[in-house]
Amino acid sequence: MAIWRGFFGLRIIGRWLRLAVGLVGAGWCQAQAAPSPAGGAPAPTARRAPAGIAAAAAVLALRDTTREYILGLHWDVLVMNGAQPGDSLPGGLSLAQVRSAAWAPRFRRSRQDVPNYPVLTAGVWLRATVENAAPGHPTWLLRARIASTRALVIYVIGATGQVRRMPIGPAVALARSHAVANRRYNLVLPLLPGERATVYVCAPRGGLLDLTVCERGYLQQVSYWENLGQGVFVGALLMLAVYNLFLFGAIREASYGYYSLYVLTFCALNLQMKDYLFWWFFPYFDALRQELLQTTLIGLLIMVGALMARSFLETRRLVPRLDWLLRGLVVLAPLPLVGLFLFSEAVFFVLSRVMPLLAVLILLVVGTAVLRTGSRSARYYMAGWGALMLSFVAFYLATLNLLPTNGWTMNGSALGWGLEMTFLSLGLADRINHARRAESEAQQRALTTLREKEDGQQAANRQLAARATELGGAYQELRASLATTDHLQTLDGLKTTFFTNISHEFRTPLTLILGPAEELTYAATDPAVRRQSELILRNAQRLLQLINQLLDLSKLEAGAMQFTPGTGDVASLARQVAATFTSLAEAEGIGFRVDGPATLPFVFDAPKLEIILTNLLSNALRFTPAGGEVMLSWSLAPATAAGPTDVALLVRDTGAGIPAADVPRLFDRFYQGAPVVPARGVHAGTGLGLTLVKELTELHGGTVAVASVLGQGTTFVVRLPGGLVATPETGLAPPPHRALLVPRGAALLTVKELDAPPLPRSDADTVLYIEDNDDMRAFIRTSLAPAGYRLLEAPDGLVGVALALAQVPDLIVSDVMMPGLDGYGVVRRLKAHPATSHVPVVLLTARSAAADRLEGLETGADAYLSKPFAARELRAQIRNLLAPRDRTRAATRAALNAAPGGSAPLSADGAGAGLRTGNLVAATPPPVLPRHAPLDEQFLAAVAAAVEGQLAEPDFDVDQLSSAVAFSRTQLQRKLRALTGQSPAEYIRTVRLGRALTLLRERAGSVSEIGYRVGFSSPAHFSTVFSRHFGYPPSDAARG
Structure with a gap:
């Protein structure tokens, strides 16, 4: 609805503009009512001629063939009002009516060199009499120097009264309207030597009526020079456009590009206004389309000119408050075309004349404002645009009949355009010259500054040379000082490295001191022995505290403290x-x-x-x-x-x-x-x-x-301070170095060797400890022996790996720093081997940094103890690692014993280790094994597959199973018992009985047949073993 309301509003505005233009046209015409001719309807009103001028049939004698006769002052004019839209003749009058006695006296002599009447006039009739008074047989031409958009009807009445009708306009073929190849209309006047003829011109819409008479040869000569001049003029402008286009490509400044577009647009408009485009390309365009083409080119010229002015004058920087005028002018340039399509031709006519004047005014105001800022470009701009604007104002005022119509007002724009284009091009060239001068001045200033710097440098060099001798001795002193500094830094680095290394080396002896001292303290019953052991423990703890402080200070000094x-x-x-x-x-x-x-x-x-x-x-x-x-x-x-x-x-x-x-x-x-309290014997500390x-x-x-x-x-x-950000993962920090007791003194005591430990039980867990320090191995042996473990020991990593693969212990304790193969390598090898992948590993090290602990755990270690450590801490760590294994083993054993199928029970994810389980009875679901490590799962699957494949073979034993899974008998025994709690023989028997139970419940055969199928050579032996395992005979299982 808003769009329709806006449209109707525009239509109302159009009607008001049409009414205003009509009133102006009426005022220009100064219409006067005329009496009606006899016997006819009320006649249209005729314009009153100036007083004192009577209609006269003055004859124009054509004698000189080398000149052009201007008919302006020789015309008799009849201006009409009251015509209706669509009338083909002015005022609705025909030629016969105009020649009648009622209308012929109404003609008045023209007082204008070029008759010019408003376009909205109802119509104009012109009348003139010419005589061929030239010697010979010249061919006289009637030349209409009007725009190609105009349409006229010309009547020539000879001496005999014969009437010849000759129309001209866009709809007339060139052959009929151009006797000579020329951009303007020209017709042959049929005049024999000495003959007279009366010429009537009918202009239905008024306008500028510039008609002349000349001889054919004269027009041909004039056409040649006109075309030559126009070609030179347009060619020069095109050269300027191409030159500035090259500059635009090189400099990439918008002003040069806009200038080239501006010149090209003007050339097109100039050719259109001079009727060259009509003559060459659009001879069959009607008047409206010719006017549309010309108005479009004018609008395009205004748009490009406004854009060029913005760039050339830098209005956005120099006069930002007026820059919006140029932007508005770019938007308003197509307004005449909008008026034509939305309103009427009358509105189009007014807007097409007003818009160029508005553009001239805006460009003049903006150019003047920029000129007042002192811009060099504005001087060239105003010089060129001043001349052009004056010629434009004169031309459009002449078209509005406010100035005389003559050669200066009608053709002065060509000179203005030429001057404007030249000055703009000079202004663009001046920009380059100005930039070059500025660059040259900047270079000159830079050279001057450089010379000043060079002079100052030379002076400074002289001063430096004067002090060179003085600095020589200072330089030698400085070198000696630097050498001393480097030496001190080297010593400081050696000191830091020494502190770090010696602190690490202290941890192993401290372990051998703190461990036995702690055991003595807790086990001693004699007060004297307890006091001595506490003394040892306190001083060892103080020594540990000092070592930790030295390590922390070394890390802080080296910037390595995390x-x-x-x-x-x-x-x-x-x-x-x-x-x-x-x-x-x-x-x-x-x-x-x-x-x-x-x-x-x-x-x-x-x-x-x-x-x-x-x-x-x-x-x-x-x-x-x-x-x-x-x-x-x-x-x-x-x-x-x-x-x-x-x-x-x-x-x-x-x-x-x-x-x-x-x-x-x-x-x-x-x-x-x-010391401030020496009486109590307080030591001053280490600082x-x-x-x-x-x-x-x-x-x-x-x-x-x-x-x-x-x-x-x-x-x-x-x-x-607050505001600290918690790290996403703080890692594994080492245990804090707490001072459990504050020492009052220091002492070094010897510790007697502990008594020999008791012998372990035959079914005790086996612990392998790998340590290159003999005393440390003795301490570990002494610490673990009371727990009843079966102990194995190795002096280095390579021996420890070999011993672990041969014996498959239940747990391994390994030092990290060892010759040959360190503790990390031991963990990697054992965890990668199927025989020992299930064995937990405890790493011992003097390195207590979080990075070292993290490295150990990432290699697969199950626990990490920093030296020094207490024997109780080591025993507790081992118990904590073996307890989950015992629970897992017990659960696995119970699951295997309760298995109703003939294969291994399901693992924790519900898979049967890749083997078939037979048709299980729905009332007895398969038990689920606890989850193991991937290598252990693979091992159990391989063992189950080997047993399943030989289930019917009664001779299948442990040796064959060991060969099938590529394990030694000892390795198979240790690993299978560690994972399932069963020996290999027990595991084979359990699988056989589980499959037998499934077959019995499925009634797949008799008890004897099923016993043979699951590998029992005797039915009696099968029944005995089955009853002992499940608590009921196989016959009951078959019936159930």
Whole structure:
């Protein structure tokens, strides 16, 4: 509906415009009513001629054949009003009526060189009398210098009264309207020497009526020069267009491209307005189509001209407030065509005249505004467009009859166009020249700057040369200093490597100290022995703590310390650390309390925070006398504008305090202040604990502060920042290095060899331990012997693998660092071999880093223990690994014994290990085996397939089964018992009986026949074994 309302609105506007144009036309014509001719209807009104001019039949004598006679002032004019649309003649009058006595006196002499009447005039009649007064027999032509869109009817009345009708216009063939090949209409006047003729011209719609008379040879000569001049003019413009098109291709600036399009569009419009296009290509176009073609070219010229002006004048940058005018002009350029299709020809006529004037006005305003900005391009633009605009204004004012119609007003546009194109091309060329000058000036400035720099460089060189001698000695000193620095760095690297290596080497002896000491402590009943063992244990633990600190500092120094924050509870961790110091505080008579919220979720690295709190609490208890107090608290620090909420951990003691001189260097590595309580024998420590606290706190991005008053106590505050992001996977962190007891001294004691262990049972689990250190093997042997295991040992990895493949132990304990084949290689080989793929492996190593633990577990190890470790920890780890195996084995044995089918029961995924199970009775579903590792599943499937394939053979035994699965007898025995809890012979018997039960329930034969089919050589033996296994005779199974 909105679209239809808009359409009807446009139609109403069109009617108003049509009415306004009609009123203007009527005003121009100054219509006057004329009396009706006798016997006819009321006659159309005729335009009143100026006063004092009477109709006169002046004769134009044609004598000079070398000139062109302009008929403007020789015409008698009759202007009519009142014509109806569709009338073929002006005012509806015929030639006979115009020549009648009623209308002939109404003609008035023209006062215009070129008669020009509004297009909306009802019609115009022209009358003139010419005489051939030239000597000889010249051929006189009537030339109509009007647009090709106009249509006229010309009547020539000879001396004898004969009337000759000669129409011209777009619908007339060229042969009839062009006596001479010329772009304008020209007709032959039938004049014999000395003969007179009266010429009548009927112009139904008025307009510009420029008609002349000339001789044929003269017109041919004029046509030649006109065509030549037009060719030179258009050719020059096309050369400018091609030249700027090449510039556009080279420079890629839009102005040159728009200029080329602008020139090409103008050339097409110029050829159309000069009637060359009509003459060459469109001779049969009617008036409307000729007008449409010309208006389309004008609109296209306005659009391209506006686009070129925007680019040429840079209006978007220089006058952005007026840039919208040019954009609007591009949009409004097709408006005359819209007016023709939506309204009428009258609206089309007015808009086609108004739009160029509007374009001239807009371009003049924008060009003036840009000129005021000082733009160089605007000077050329205004110089060219000024001349062109003046010629346009003169031409269109002449067409509106507001200026005289003459050669200057009608043809001055050609000169204006030429000047405009030339100035625009010069402006584009000036851009290049200006850019070149700017580039040259920039190069000159750069050269000047370069010279100045060179002068300054030369001066600096002279100064440097003057100081070269002075710097020579300094250079030698610097080289010596650098050599010293390199040496110190090398020593520092060697020191770090030494600390790392020696710390790793300490772990194995510490294991041999801590393990027996812990066993003695727990087993000793004599108080003196217990005190000595506790002394050994405390000092070994302190040595372990120092080793761990050295390792951590080495990692921090080398940048290898891993920081893996995760979401946890600070309060829970703090309470766990405090619990390890409670017994020590009670033993020393020191009050120990904790304070803080019950939970405190936060993102932090738990192992590193535990080290921080352990060192701070250890120091606080060490330097606090009996009767004093140590407090640990934690809280959320308030958020600030600088960052999110922090966590503050506070450790306060009431000890002797720290001298003010020692506080600034308190966190320096290996720094030890003066002892403040020597009476209690407190050692000063190594100077590593607080350094480690500071380094680990800064690793979190936090801070640690200390406040101390001598004689009153010390307070440490650790602040951890909020906003840390938890790592997606923190990996396997090593166990934290806790100081279980705070040592008061150090001692080295010898440990007596433990008593020989008892002999293991015959059915005990077999444990193989692989260790290259003799003492370590002895410690493991001593630690595991009380548990009753059958022990095997190997001095290196290669021997251990061979022993494991031969004996197939129940569990393997292996060191990681060994000559020949390390622990990782041992795990990879054993887990890849079918005979030992099920055996769990525990790795022992002095490497406690998370990456080392992760590598061990990724190779297939089942557990990972860091040295030093306690004997109880090793025994507990072994028990934890063997317990699931025992449960799995028991479940497998029960499933096999209860199997109703003749093959292995289903695995955990429901598959029968790839074998058929027979037709099972629906009331007794097949049992399901626990899931095993892939290699173990393959092994069980191979064993089941081998037994199934030889089920009817009574001589099929363990040796044949071993050959079928490519295992030795020992390997088959150990692996099958480990997985199923049955020996190979028991497994074969179980499969035979299971198949027999299925066949009996299916009644596949008699008891004797079924016994033979499942491999029993005697029916009696079959019945005995079946009854012992299932608890009822086979005959009952057959009946059930």
